[in-house]
Amino acid sequence: MTQQQTAAKAGDDGEPRIRVRGLGKHYGALEVFKNINFDVGKREIVAIVGPSGCGKTTLLRCIDGLLPHDVGEILVGDTRVTEPIAGVAMVFQHFGLFPWKTVSENVAYGLRMAGAPKAEIARKVPEFIKLVGLAGFENAFPYQMSGGMQQRCGLARALAVEPNVLLMDEPFAAVDAQTREILQFELLRIWQERPTAMVFVTHSIEEAVLLGHRVIVLKGRPSSIHETITIDLPEPRTRETLQHPRFAVLRERVWSTLMAEAREAEFVLER
C-alpha cells in the first residue's frame, strides 16, 4: 500500500498518476471546456484557477468519474475513468458531511463503502480524526461544529481511505479567511506526511500559488488551458513561503493572466 517506494521530494517523479488527454465536455448545446491536456505526478499538487463558471469544478467531477466526459480520456494509473474508482477521494466545497452522522461515523463512511473490515475501521477512524486535529469531537454532529471543523472532518473522511489521488473542490471557499489560512497550512503539513497526487480547484490565486507545484489557468468559453505556470518555490511550503520574494512574483504572474481573462468573462456575461 505504501507510495514511498520512490523517495523523491515534492514534484513530479516518474510516471504521472493522472493523465488527462484531449478532454472535452458539453452540457447540451453548451460546450464547457475542450482540449484539456495535463498530467499530475504521484507527489504533485496541481492547482486549477479560472473565472467563475469556467468549468473547473466540472473538470474535477469528470476526473472523479462523477460526470461523464464527451471527448478524450482520463487515466488514473492504468485505469480509464468512466465512473468513480478506488484510490481517488474528493473533498467537497460544502463539506458534504452527512448531518445525521457523527464525526466518527462520517470519517468511517468512505472506509465502510470501500468494504474495509470492522477492525481496520476501528483503528483508522481515530487515527485520521487525530491527524486533522479533531480529537475530542468524535461524537459531535456537523451542526455542532464550525465550518472549519466540518471541513477537517471532510478531509479526514477522504484521507481515511488512503487515496493516491485527492481531488479538492474549492475546499476552503466556504470558511472564513482566518480559518482558511489555518487549513491551508494544515493541508500542507498533512500532505508532507502523506504525499499524494492532488488536483486543487480554487478561486484564490494566493492559495493556488501557495499549494500548487503547478498552476493551470483555464480560459475562455468554452474554456481550455490558457497557461500552466510552474511554481518553483522552495519545499516544504510553510508560512515563510508567503514572505518569499518569488511568491509575490508568481502570484502577480497568475493574477495578470487570470484578470485579463476575468474581464473578458464578465463582458461575456453582461452581453
Next chain:
Amino acid sequence: MLNTALRRHAPFWISIAAGIAIWEIAGRSTSQAFMVPFSVTIKALWQLLLTGEFIRQFFDSAELFLTGFMLSLAVGMPLGMLLARVRVLRIGVEPYIMILYATPMVALIPFILSMMGFGFAPKVLVVFLFAVFPVIYNTVEGARSIKPELIEVAQSFRSTEWALWRDVMVPYTLPYAMTGVRQAIGRALVGMIAAEFFLSSTGLGQLIMTASQNFDTAGVFASVLVIALIGVALMRAGLVIEQHFARWRQ
C-alpha cells in the same frame, strides 16, 4: 422551579377546566336527547368500562387501526422513496396519487363494499387508503429535497445502490416521512370509524352506532371522547418520534 412550571402550564389547565365547565353547563341546560353534561359522560364511560364491553370493542378497533396504519407505513415510505429516486416512475404514478389523495375516501366505501364484502380485509383497506397518501406525499417531498451533493458524496465513495438507501436516503427522509405519519394517524382514525360505520359494524364505531340508535347520548359522547383522546395521544407520540429522528436537523 415549581412556580415557573405552574405558571407556564396554567393557561393550558385553565382552558381545559373552562372547556369542561362550558360542556357541563351546556349539557345541563339542553335536552339529554341532544347533549349530556361532562359528568354524565364520564359516568357512562365508567359503566361501559365496568361491563367490559368497551374494552372488547376498543381492542377490536385497535386491531383494525394498527393493521391498516402499519400497512400504510410499510407501503407508503418505501414507495415514496422509490418515487423520489426513479424519475420515470414518479411522473407516471404521481397523477394517480394526487387524484386519490384529493378524493374523499368515504365516497369509495360503497365501491369497496361491493368489491370485497363485509370482512376484515375491506375495512383494513379503508383505513389504509385514508392513511397512506400523506405518508407517500411527505416521503416523496422529503426524499426529493435531499441535497444532490450528498448523493454525489455517496457516488464518489463508490456506494452501492443498497448502501445509498441505507446510509443516505432513509436517514435523510425519515423526519420528513414522520410529518406524513402524524397526518396519517388522524386520517387512519377517521378511516377506522368510517369503516366501522359503513362496512360490518364492530369496535368503537359500532358502540357509537348502537348508542345513537338507542338514543343513549351519554354512550355516544363517551366513545367519541375516548377516540379524540387517543387521537391526540397518538399525534403527540408521532411528534416525539419525529423529533427523535430529526435531532440532526438544527
